[in-house]
Amino acid sequence: MILTTDRLVLRPFRFSDAAAIIAYATAPDFIRFLPIPLANPERAADFVAQRVREGQPDGLGDWHFVVQCRGGGAPVGAVRLGLRDEENRQGDVGYVLHPAARGQGLATEAVRGLLDFGFRLLDLERIWASADVDNRASWRVMERVGMRREGVSRHTMRVDGVWRDSVLYAVLAGDAAARALPKVGRLADGAAEDRGAEEEESSVRIVG
């Protein structure tokens, strides 16, 4: 699945993305608020290879996308929409940007696209996200895209041996914020977005 927003293309991982992913995944600030060990280049490359092998959605129900600027260039980050509870049509989002790509609203734009994909094309009822209470950059993204803070969950993860609390945000399909999301475009799988082919569709259905 290839999605497009004003400035971005959200596309499946390719093996050739490894260098760009390694660039941010091995930087200490990436995991500052996350309960995962700092990746080394090998582990980051394995992550990319697994994404390529498993496709979308993967075995856990996650749709992983590389975020790239329209017109090409190295990937600037990655986003994920998880469908772990299909029966109740719940989804959750995660996102990361390369440090050099921050401060331009690209995460906000990518997540808006992902939310529209989740609501309009996957027919989800609720999409949530959570972040460490001190990960202000992350929960500011949630607020900018129109998610509402539902509360603070205590001791959700242990970072460097210390229990941390998380803020929980969500948006419902019927919320005004969800209905006001810009319509994400979709390119046919295998389309050459690198060549600038952009056939936007506003009311597509997922096939297969």
Ligand SMILES: CC(C)(COP(=O)(O)OP(=O)(O)OC[C@H]1O[C@@H](n2cnc3c(N)ncnc32)[C@H](O)[C@@H]1OP(=O)(O)O)[C@@H](O)C(=O)NCCC(=O)NCCS
């Ligand atoms: C979370 C993360 C993706 C946020 O990145 P970000 O660059 O702050 O987020 P955005 O791309 O939405 O950019 C927002 C910033 O760009 C500015 N901006 C500039 N142009 C903008 C535009 N057109 N639209 C929206 N914001 C814009 C905003 O004012 C904002 O800056 P501010 O925070 O100083 O007010 C980033 O900090 C990150 O990758 N962190 C590490 C991984 C992580 O923690 N992920 C979340 C796990 S829960």
